[in-house]
Amino acid sequence: MKDTVTVIKKRLIAAQDRQRKYADLARKDVKFKIGEVVLLKVSPWKGLTRFGKKGKLAPRYIRPFEILNQVGKLAYELALSPQYQHVYNVFHVSFIKKYNPDANHLIEIEPVEIQVDLSYEEQHVQKLDRQERILRNKSVSLVKVLWRDPKVKEATWELESEMRNRYPQLFS
Incomplete structure (x- = not known):
């Protein structure tokens, strides 16, 4: 009986080591500086929309945010805009992606005249x-x-x- 338990424990440890080895190959140590601009990953859960994004065609990352503070080794506090005031502003590094600014990302906004019934005329x-x-x-x-x-x-x-x-x- 003791032999089977020790064999099972050894096999479990071997399986865990094997999985850890494969996971460590894909893992990258990501460090961000305070004041750096990053993108925030939107991960919709089933039936839950925290950032107003839902569905297959919703973007994976939303607008650039500035890092205010580092909380622990793997979490960062972001400067979220007022529209996201209902969301806690500390995120794990797995939800953050480095933002590379590009001139193509600038969008010119044209003013639109909106009527009282919230419609507009093309x-x-x-x-x-x-x-x-x-x-x-x-x-x-x-x-x-x-x-x-x-x-x-x-x-x-x-x-x-x-x-x-x-x-x-x-x-x-």
Whole structure:
């Protein structure tokens, strides 16, 4: 009986050593300096959204934050923005990634006029194409219009009569 227990213990220790060896190969000692800018990993748990990000297509890391303080060997205190005031601001190094600033990361924000009902109107840029669609017993005139949305530029086919009424300057 004692022999089997010692054999089991030795095998458990051997398995733990083997797993530790493989884990140590992938482990990197990451050190950050106070004042350095880092990205924060968003790890959504099932049914829980702490940072407003959820789903497969949500980003893995969110905006750059500055390191305020080192707490222990493996934790850092971050300067979170006021929108994340409900989140505790100390994170383990596994949730932090070094931020390499890039000129492509700068996003120009265009002002958007928002109505009282929290909607906005897309602005047309130009008329691209005109087309006649023949249905069973009538024909419909369509116009392809390029829109300037705050986020994307897209072109859609619209009824020519509606576009003439709404945007007469497009047809002048």
